[in-house]
Amino acid sequence: xxxxAEGPGMEISMTVNGEARSARVDPRTLLSDFxxxxxxLTGTHVGCEHGVCGACTVLxxxxxxxxCLLFAAQANGMRVETxxxxxxxxxxxxxxxxxxxxxxxxxxxxxxxxxxxxAKELLAANPAPSDEEIREAIAGNICRCTxxxxxxxxxxSAAEQMRAEAGAAxxxxxx
Ligand code: FES
Ligand code: FES
Numbered sequence: 001x002x003x004x005a006e007g008p009g010m011e012i013s014m015t016v017n018g019e020a021r022s023a024r025v026d027p028r029t030l031l032s033d034f035x036x037x038x039x040x041l042t043g044t045h046v047g048c049e050h051g052v053c054g055a056c057t058v059l060x061x062x063x064x065x066x067x068c069l070l071f072a073a074q075a076n077g078m079r080v081e082t083x084x085x086x087x088x089x090x091x092x093x094x095x096x097x098x099x100x101x102x103x104x105x106x107x108x109x110x111x112x113x114x115x116x117x118x119a120k121e122l123l124a125a126n127p128a129p130s131d132e133e134i135r136e137a138i139a140g141n142i143c144r145c146t147x148x149x150x151x152x153x154x155x156x157s158a159a160e161q162m163r164a165e166a167g168a169a170x171x172x173x174x175x
Pocket of ligand 1: 045046047048049050051052053054055056057066067068069
C-alpha cells in the first residue's frame with residue numbers, strides 16, 4: 001500500500017514488515033515517528049528519545065537500530081521490521097512472543113517490542129546463544145520491571161523452540 005501524496009518534503013520508499021510503503025515526509029521526520037504516526041505501527045515504543053533505552057528498537061535490513069535516532073529518510077530503500085511483523089500467521093505468535101508470554105518476560109510491556117527485536121537479531125546470527133550472549137545482546141534494552149532473569153529465560157526457550165522447528169522442517173524436506 002502506498003501513502004505517497006504530492007506536497008512538500010521528500011519522497012521515501014521502504015519495505016515495512018514485508019509490505020512496500022512510500023510516503024512524502026519532512027526530511028527531519030524521525031523513523032520512530034514515521035512508523036508510529038504515518039504508518040500507525042504503534043508497537044514501536046518511544047521512551048527516552050535519546051538512544052538510551054532501546055524501547056524504539058526495530059530491525060533495518062536485519063540489524064537492530066534505534067528508530068528515535070534515525071530519520072525516516074535514512075531507511076529509504078531499506079527493509080524495516082517492527083514488532084507487528086513478527087508473527088507470520090494470524091493465528092500464531094512468533095516463538096519469541098510465545099516465550100515472553102510463557103516465561104513472564106514482560107510486566108508493563110514497554111520495553112518488550114525492542115527487547116524482542118534485539119533477541120530476533122541475536123537468534124538470526126546465533127541460534128544457540130549462551131545466557132551470557134543473550135545478556136550481551138539485550139544490554140542496550142532497558143527494562144524497569146522484570147529484573148531481566150525471565151527475559152533471558154524467555155529468549156533461551158525461544159531459541160530452543162526455533163531450533164526444534166528448524167530441525168523438524170529439515171526432516172520434512174529430506175523426507
Ligand atoms: Fe529510542 Fe529510547 S526511545 S532509545
Ligand atoms: Fe516494563 Fe520491561 S516490562 S519496562
